[in-house]
Amino acid sequence: MSTDTSPLHGLSIDSIRSGLLAKKFSAEELARQSLAFAEAENPKTNAYLTLSPERALSAARVVDAKIAQGEDPGPLAGVPIAVKDVIVTRGLRTTCGSKLLANYIPPYDATAVIRLEQAGGVILGKTNCDEFAMGSSNENSAFGPVRNPVALDRVPGGSSGGSAAVVAQETAVVSLGSDTGGSIRQPASFCGISGVTPTYGRVSRYGLTAFASSLDHIGPFGKSTRDAARLLQVIAGRDEMDATSAFAPVPDYLAALDGNLRGIKIGLPREYFDGLASETGDLVIAAVEALKKLGCEVRDIQLPHTPYAVAAYYIIATAEASANLARYDGVRYTTRAAGANTLSDMYRMTRDEGFGDECKRRIMLGTYVLSAGYYDAYYLKAQKVRHLIVRDFAQAFEQVDAIVAPVSPFPAFKLGDMVNDPTAMYLSDIYTVTGDLAGIPCMSVPCGRTPEGLPVGVQILTRHFDETTMFRVADAYEKASN
């Protein structure tokens, strides 16, 4: 085997399961090879912050023992999985991409982590991300940026850049990310893989480090819709540890992947195509044409409040973040700045030394929009605009079953190209923040490459809790375009 070929190349959740059951390889062998490959390849991208060989091998041995005893090894049996480092793992360092948590060892597991390990999943390690999931390029990590495996001089997108990169680099089969304003879909698009933001409340947030609680989601990355759907199947569903997790039953997502799109009504929001660069727009339009050929009925729709979404999002998200990040104060889990004589100075010095520039900017903006005299003008106004955006989608879904749109205005950009213009970076989230504000399921599916060879994703959005239609459309499109 050449050093460039991953032991995971060509493997899916389904093929790993059948390989294990047919005794072609053991879960432990696969885990060992994957860990060795990840260790050798990681310096190219910096996608993993921590590898967890002991945890991975012990999980793999459990799978092998179950198979040896003729027991069902679980729906994710032996699957090498990476987890974004904002999702806590008991006994395994979880940094959130922040210097403040460089040595943080969580005393508990996130519910999503518990569920995927119970399903036989093998966690290889934790992935790099923008500090506290704040960023669109993965350049805001205290542990250095992640490089895009498709083009190493470019960003992988953010904030779940590491989780997207490991799947594209084949140093994991699937991974968990988190999405607050596009942090799963945009890196999936930039790295040429699938990334899913489920309905708000579909997956428990217990153990997901809070950024903006009304917008945060955990979701899966995979090379195919099928893999992403299988992973969501395992982590979805009510969890009493998260009061916002939904009671809605979880349907069998895989059963719906029948390739039949006859009569599915697709809406094209014209606001998402105005001013879109042609290298991206052409590929998205080609995907729409392919969906027509598969039997979808395509019509234009309007989401008139789209131009206001970024402004509303950056008020709501930063307001919630300023409250959520108040807990990093040098008392309970963070590092502490030396030399402070009073409690107040200790807080300030710890936070000044510990937070990176982007976190400080967002804490400042969030504190400002919540402060006396500005609350009504900014925060309350943004919550009203959020309601208008939710209504836009509700009206659109009276006419169509799914909405198809771009993910990002442009493909992966070069490292350093946008770091000096935070407002421009925020505005690039225009096509993804709307789905988070509305709490609807949305995903990015690869739809081709630009003339430069950079991947582009197309976004599919559906009604609350209708991940099934989203997966059905994505899977049929994917099979037709392969």
Add this chain to the structure above:
Amino acid sequence: MKITEQEVRRVADLANLALRDDEVARMAIDLDGILTHIDKLNELDTSSVEPMAQVLFDTEETATLRQDSVRPCLTNAEAVANAPVTSGGYYKVPKVIDR
């Protein structure tokens, strides 16, 4: 400018951030950029729109409540294990009030 350096210092104080002088100047410029974009919201008349804090699954108000029963939890040692300074199972912090 939508925000002065003086206001930046006041907000930093509220947020428990000790910004250095060079950070204050840069922060004023960055916040001005995003606040200028945010002004766009004033184009919308929202006087008859209810604010929405969260999009939640429709369920009974009491559905998320559970029995108030005693369950295993973290031990004291586990709970303070990540703290930078502890003493006798407590978090230790610098002086709060100087007398």
